Amino acid sequence: MNFTEGFESVSVNKVCKHYGNLKALNNVDLKVEAGEFMSLLGPSGSGKTTLLSILGGFIRVSSGSIFFGERDVTLMPPHKREIGVVFQNYALFPHMTVGENVAFPLRARGESASKSRDRVKSALATVELSGYEDRNIAALSGGQRQRVALARAIVFEPKLILMDEPLSALDKQLREIMQIELRALHKRLGATMIYVTHDQREALTMSDRIAIMRGGELVQVDTPRRLHDHPANDFVASFIGESTLVPLQRGADNGLTLGATALRTTRPIPPSGDVFLALQSEKLLLDNDSCGPEWNRLRGRVSDIVFQGESLKVFVDLEGGPTVSLRQPSHHEGNLSLPPIGSPMMMRLHPEDTIVVPRAGV
DSSP: OOTTTTTOOEEEEEEEEEEEEEEEEEEEEEEOOTOOOOEEEEEEEEHHHHHHHHTTTOOOOOOEEEEEEEEEEEEEEESSOEEEOOOOOOOTTOOOOOSHHHHHHHHHHOOHHHHOOOOOOHHHHHHHHHTTTTOBGGGGGGHHHHHHHHHHHHHTSSSSSEEEEETTOOOHHHHHHHHHHHHHHHHOOOOEEEEEEEOOHHHHOOOOOEEEETTTTEEEEHHHHHHHSSSHHHHHHHSSSEEEEEEEOOGGGGEEEEEEEEEOOOSSSOOOSSSEEEETTOOOEEEESSOOSSSSEEEEEEEEEEEOOSSEEEEEEEEOOHHHHHHEOHHHHHTTTTTTSSSSSEEEOOOOOOOEEOOOOO
């Protein structure tokens, strides 16, 4: 089962969606390449599910257009768009077997029984559920139901697969397993997938690119690494990764200071307006004598140490600033190097990891 031949890109052009005075989407432009895994990421109410529903044809735009390749599908009903959809609650039919659920889109398209059987077997094999055709839905685990929903979405080889938080009902361990399996499935199929989530780690794990949404608008569209290392503003920096935003002051020659400490950065500094230092937990390190003078050094006091399995999360009250956190391995040597709660502590931050971002527009 392979989707790449003849597949089309997806273009969202100046799309708006209004509900009375509420702007659910405001002038959204987005291009999804053929075969790409794109995640729509944002907090509740950011417009990501509305955009997914418009792509599926379940909601009409107030203005703007949607193209699949060269085809204008803006006013096309869902059943003519040839899209596969995986809903948050899977929307499986409890009175049907696994095979009947997977075959449903084929029956709706008038596929012959013999051809349907072959396609159902192929789709179930793709999601590693071979031999499950006669199982009852009620007898399946959450992860197995999620796979059945995926098999139903891909069985008719759609040109686009839309997913609306399909892993949200799973427990943490199973969710992380399914994230890797979804990523592997995407690579095997070569299909274009657009995935809605509010979980930034989930989006970072699976996506080729991520579209960050806020208030019905796109804030930044980029690869996971670019979003993490080069956030466009304080909103993206706070939403991606484990960051604390610390207000900075502008000194002479547009230099930046944190309290009395002058900061060095290799990054471009926004020319005007409020700026923040995005202190990412994994890039803030304990100071030692081996690092050179180019490092930024920040002084604080340990306020708490929390054990989180593979790591210790250390909370430090910065001098003249907020509480920040850093991570330290929880093995024996990591424990030995930490000062006790209440003790002063010096941290270091490399200029290449000194991320300065502007305040996002309201």
